[in-house]
Amino acid sequence: MHIAAPPSRTTLVPVVALSVVLAASAVVAIGLGTAVVSPGDTARYLWSGFTGGIIRAEETTQYQIIWQIRTPRVLLAVIVGAGLSVVGVAIQALVRNALADPFILGVSSGASVGAVVVSVFGVLAVFGVFAVSAGAFLGALGATFLVYLISYSRMGVLPLRLVLTGVAMSFGFQAVMSVIIYLAPSSEATSTVLFWSMGSFGAATWGALPVVAVAVVGGTVVLRRFGRPLDVLTLGDETASSLGVDASSVRRGLFVLTAVMTGAMVAVSGAIGFVGLVIPHIVRIVLGAAHHRVLAVAPLVGAIFMVWVDLASRTLVAPRELPLGVITALVGVPVFITLMRRKAYLFGSR
Amino acid sequence: MDLRLDAVSVRVDGTDLVRELSLDVGHEQVVGLVGPNGSGKSTALRCVYRALKPTTGSVWIGKDDLQSLSLRRSAQAVAALTQESGSDLDFTVEEIVALGRTPHLRGNEPLSYRERELCRQAMEQLDITHLAGRGVLELSGGERQRVLVARALVQEPRVLVLDEPTNHLDIRHQIELLSLLKGSGLTVLVVLHDLNLAAAACDRLGVLAEGRLVVSGSPPEVLTPALIRDVFGVEATIVPHPLTGDPQLLYTLAPDPGHSPGRPPADSISSSPSSAPERQRKTA
CATH class of the missing domain: 3.40.50.300 (P-loop containing nucleotide triphosphate hydrolases)
Structure with a gap:
């Protein structure tokens, strides 16, 4: 007879191993691109960048590429990959649906509307270069709360109702966006929409990193504390109350949290599909369902995955970039299907 | 408690x-x-x-x-x-x-x-x-x-x-x-x-x-043929369990026609278990 080991022991090894892989992946990815820099040099430049150390004069151009362009981009990939995976885990438990992803509540289409409104009508000028991001963030939050309000009933917020409302409202937001673009046919609006619906790290700068980093890291820390309540939520709301967990209030609180996290990510990188849907499942297939484990490991797996996806996106057909969503799907689908078939993965009823 | x-x-x-x-x-x-x-x-x-x-x-x-x-x-x-x-x-x-x-x-x-x-x-x-x-x-x-x-x-x-x-x-x-x-x-x-x-x-x-x-x-107080008929709309004979004495129900498979569960017709308590539907079923 074996009893589950304490969580610290079961997750420590994968967490340490994956952290090492993540650090190595990031250094390699920062070094690769049109100008290839060896991992050793990359590490040296990064060290100089973080510590304000000295580099030789002839290395300035390489240093600029590494530190000013590639490092923020790869760091953004790390943050967004981790964030989307964590939010995906939480959302799937909150709405009790295996098909849910961070954008299920109309976040991405709401963000697109916000971004298009800003770029077409030029509102939010106070935010300067971040105006479009701010518009996307507000649009994402606005959409989430609208969906939440509409699906609210006297019985509380029922998960399936929330999902259906989110799907329906997404179509609504897309229609609004199309109308705006149709009435103001500037190429800028069209490319804005493309950016927000396909996702890209091309706009990454050091200035854009802190907000999203704080949102994702802070949000992940809070979500991890809700490991057991999330476990309980998947047993059903009535069972949850019999176990002392108020499903409605947990759901409400975590929705606000995940909406802010997703909004912050969408504002800087657009809506990168598939990661938040599939990484949670892949981690569950390997580690089992318990959230304290999944929430510790999923962000690392998501971050590693995203770093490599971004590398592929900017190097495969350089100098052009492939949309991230294309690569996440091309790589993720076969991995997911293979794992699912091998481990007889179950979600919900048979 | x-x-x-x-x-x-x-x-x-x-x-x-x-x-x-x-x-x-x-x-x-x-x-x-x-x-x-x-x-x-x-x-x-x-x-x-x-x-x-x-x-x-x-x-x-x-x-x-x-x-x-x-x-x-x-x-x-x-x-x-x-x-x-x-x-x-x-x-x-x-x-x-x-x-x-x-x-x-x-x-x-x-x-x-x-x-x-x-x-x-x-x-x-x-x-x-x-x-x-x-x-x-x-x-x-x-x-x-x-x-x-x-x-x-x-x-x-x-x-x-x-x-x-x-x-x-x-x-x-x-x-x-x-x-x-x-x-x-x-x-x-x-x-x-x-x-x-x-x-x-x-x-x-x-x-x-x-x-x-x-x-x-207690179960023997509650489980009576009249109550079973009134509440569940079925006919039952109640016998004591030969070993424990607990009341046990033996059901009869023939509901009164027009008898809806929970809403017994006014005369249902007094009417005897009817045999007419039983006969109809056998000939059908």
Whole structure:
């Protein structure tokens, strides 16, 4: 007879191993691109960048590429990959649906509307270069709360109702966006929409990193504390109350949290599909369902995955970039299907 | 620790699901709630495990009004087996059982040695030790039901409420579960459909119809042919169990024509079991 080991022991090894892989992946990815820099040099430049150390004069151009362009981009990939995976885990438990992803509540289409409104009508000028991001963030939050309000009933917020409302409202937001673009046919609006619906790290700068980093890291820390309540939520709301967990209030609180996290990510990188849907499942297939484990490991797996996806996106057909969503799907689908078939993965009823 | 429902009414969307239900479950007693479908049994139980708030009236655990306790505090005293059958995610059996400790733990705090021992004992009691590492989603309905009962026991409640716990169980596990309830030293309120098992397992029975308590008392007091006919709309002969003396029902398969459950025609009490439909069926 074996009893589950304490969580610290079961997750420590994968967490340490994956952290090492993540650090190595990031250094390699920062070094690769049109100008290839060896991992050793990359590490040296990064060290100089973080510590304000000295580099030789002839290395300035390489240093600029590494530190000013590639490092923020790869760091953004790390943050967004981790964030989307964590939010995906939480959302799937909150709405009790295996098909849910961070954008299920109309976040991405709401963000697109916000971004298009800003770029077409030029509102939010106070935010300067971040105006479009701010518009996307507000649009994402606005959409989430609208969906939440509409699906609210006297019985509380029922998960399936929330999902259906989110799907329906997404179509609504897309229609609004199309109308705006149709009435103001500037190429800028069209490319804005493309950016927000396909996702890209091309706009990454050091200035854009802190907000999203704080949102994702802070949000992940809070979500991890809700490991057991999330476990309980998947047993059903009535069972949850019999176990002392108020499903409605947990759901409400975590929705606000995940909406802010997703909004912050969408504002800087657009809506990168598939990661938040599939990484949670892949981690569950390997580690089992318990959230304290999944929430510790999923962000690392998501971050590693995203770093490599971004590398592929900017190097495969350089100098052009492939949309991230294309690569996440091309790589993720076969991995997911293979794992699912091998481990007889179950979600919900048979 | 006794459980007391005091004039509990539940009204949802203008429909009275439970009306003025008062019921005492004495310390370490097993009380069964029986009644036809839609008579308010599950709704009454929901008020006890806090999935519903009574519209009026109150539920008392010992000297505490449940509504005055935090959800966590009341879950430390009351465990429930609901009709929700399992999980969306493929937790292992021992993980599900361990979730029974939720109201006693803070956040992700791991189980102590004593608590893991408690889980082991509960799984042994429910005959699911061999399933410990299996995913709950691959279990049969009966196996899953036993996992959920083990989870409720691990909660170390003083009051246990169960909504049709014998669902999906084979006869051996039905008998084992009800014997376990009887000898558990817990105060138990249980909804059962099988009246014979209810009569054997419960100290007292409460009969609900259309949200009202029709009668409550010991099984022999409650289970009479007239009551069965009035409440369930079926004919039954009641005989004492040859060994235990518990009342046992033998049913007759011929409902009165035009007799709707719960709403007996005015003369149904006096009319004898009619033989006309029986004859018609034989010739048909």
